[in-house]
Amino acid sequence: MTRKVDVLILGGGLAGLSTAYHLKRFSPKTSWLVAEKRMKPGGLAGSVEQDGFVFDHTGHLLHLHDPYGKKLILDLLGDNVHTLDRSSWIYSHGVYTRYPFQANTCGLPPKVVQDCVAGFMKTVHRPRPVPPGLSFKEWCLRTFGEGISKHFMVPYNEKLWNTPLDRMTTEWQGRFLPKPLPEEVLYGSLFDQRKFFGYNASFRYPIRGGIQVLPDALAARVGSVSYGCEIRHVDLAEKTAVISGLGEVRYERLVNTMPLKQFLGIASPLPAAVRAARDRMKFVSVYNLNIGIARANISDKHWIYFPENKFPFYRAGFTSNFSPKIAPKGATSMYIEVSRKPHEQVDFDRLERGILDGLRACGILKSGDKLLSRVWLPIPCAYVVYDFERTPAVRTAMTHLASRGVESIGRYGGWKYSFMEETILDGKRCAERLLGRAETQDSRGHDRELKPLK
Ligand SMILES: Cc1cc2nc3c(=O)[nH]c(=O)nc-3n(C[C@H](O)[C@H](O)[C@H](O)COP(=O)(O)OP(=O)(O)OC[C@H]3O[C@@H](n4cnc5c(N)ncnc54)[C@H](O)[C@@H]3O)c2cc1C
Structure with missing residues (x-):
């Protein structure tokens, strides 16, 4: 039997969860369904536990700038969050210099x-x-x-x-x-300049549980997420989706948070101009190796940029410096990031050897260091490439999707460069648009009463 909902939300990452949370908060009568292919919430803002370590998908640090986003995120994390002054560096010509390089x-x-x-x-x-x-x-x-x-x-x-x-x-x-x-x-x-530059002089991070605790807390407020449910096909004309484990779902409005290019690959019918726009969208993959090392305090830094080609990685960071509670006592945890063109064949054993050699060459690892844990967390669609074709292609796709009642939001649905707070705000704004209200709070910050969708 075909299930019917007002809003079908594709993906249970921060964008999808935030949309559901705000729909629930602003308009309890609106029916919605979040379909997530994995067995837990959070998407890229999720963590993996292994051998006593908690590993994120590379570094996932909270940079909070928007008053509403900040309040919501800190409320979700409660007392399980702390603030750290950024210690980020560049390693080149055999020396460490402070970030940003230009200063x-x-x-x-x-x-x-x-x-x-x-x-x-x-x-x-x-x-x-x-x-x-x-x-x-x-x-x-x-x-x-x-x-x-x-x-x-x-x-x-x-x-x-x-x-x-x-x-x-x-x-x-x-x-x-x-x-x-x-x-x-x-x-x-001339001097070691200890002045902070840029948008992220300090950041917040959970004390326990890695970044996974953020989507977990949001999912708990959402209440119901359909896990293990992969969207296989969307019929934009009929307003139906075929979802594994759920069958056919009929929707009034659709919110996509999976990568826009991939979504356009499972959505039909599409005009030729939109298919051409999809083909022009480019992205890169990140191969993220996480390791646990049997030596405490390997570094006092948070993360390091590596511009030189002799290192296969572009950045490496020390997760146990974000919180010592996400690594066993006496150990250090690290993430190392390698960028590749999509669909490029990767020999993981060889790449891992190259990474470990690189870490030894710059003195981060010592020859006798023992690895207690290692896990690859590949991110197939990690960075949307802002080439000259990206913006016109996104505009063409979004215009068509809007005409079919589809919102495409989040870092990947919106096909953009963004971060977790912005992603959560994307979900809020999307819920507001779906409910036909540009603003959901009055001048005193009280929630306005919103009309249900129908
Ligand atoms: C290397 C890297 C480092 C980053 N570091 C930071 C940082 O330090 N701080 C910060 O604020 N942000 C950081 N970000 C950005 C942050 O990860 C994103 O802004 C945010 O997690 C995006 O959430 P999302 O919901 O838009 O997408 P996603 O997290 O990708 O969520 C999409 C969801 O859709 C699901 N899905 C996909 N296809 C289907 C399907 N067919 N059916 C059902 N479900 C499907 C996925 O499983 C996933 O759960 C980083 C990103 C990268 C790549």
Whole structure:
């Protein structure tokens, strides 16, 4: 028998859970169903427990900026959260320099420091305008100069994005790449500058249980999520979905949170222009190796960027420094991130050997270190590539989906670069749109009464 719901939500990650939570809160009469293919909530914001360690999908740290998002997330975490001052670094030319590279070149070989400072000063004293529509590479050159681009921005970002930077736009980076003042660049080339730059000077993280505790708490408020239910096909004209374990579900409105490109692969009918847009959407995969090491306090850092090609990874972090309670006593836990083009064949044994050799080469691991645990957590669709085709393709797809009553939200449904707080807010805003209200609170912050969907 076909089941009927007002809102069918594809995916029980933070975006899907937040949509359901806000629908439930704002309009108890609206019926909804969250279908999640895995057996637990959280998607990418989930954790895995193994050998006494809790491993996330690489680092998942909470950067809270929005008053509503912050209040909700802290309320969900209760007393199981603490705040840490960021300790993030870059390892290149055999030395550690503080993040961000552009403000902290002290300690690098003199020629590298000279390249970076002189190049940056040219952007200040002989500035070339930064017109809209520049490639990311050209933007780096004009914003930070030749040296900083050559020694960090270009190699690091090409390693992460697996894409030539002259094909990428600047849309994704927003506040993520701060431009320091000339005096800060100069000071940071001479001294260890302990000043914080950028959007994430501090972050929050759960004390116990890894980041999984956040979606677990949200799912508990949602109350009912259909796990082990994979969406196989969506008929956009009939407004039906075929879901394993549930059969056919008829919906009034659909909220997609699975990767937009993949969703367009199981949705029909689609006009040729939307199929072409889908084919133009690009992404990269991240292969995340998590390890537990039988040695305490291997590093006092939170995470380190590796721009050089001799290291197969672009970033590595120390999860046990986010909270000592997620690793056994006397041990350190780490995540290491490698970026690859989608569908590239990966020889995990070989890659793991390369990673461990790299960690030894930079002195993080010692030759006698014993691994207590290791787990690969691949993220097939990790970063949406902001090339020049991305935004027109997303616009074409979203316009069509909107005309079929579909919202596509979250980091992957929205086909964008975003983070957990924004994802939770995406779900709230989506619930508000579905209920026909732009704002759900009055000027005093009290919930407005909302009309049910029908
Ligand atoms: C390497 C990396 C590091 C990150 N670090 C941070 C960080 O430090 N801080 C931060 O705030 N954010 C971070 N993020 C971003 C954060 O992970 C996302 O913003 C957020 O988790 C996205 O949630 P989502 O619900 O949009 O997507 P997802 O978590 O991907 O949820 C989608 C859900 O849909 C389910 N699904 C997929 N296909 C189907 C199907 N056919 N049927 C049923 N269910 C399906 C999936 O199983 C999943 O549960 C990071 C992301 C990456 C890739």
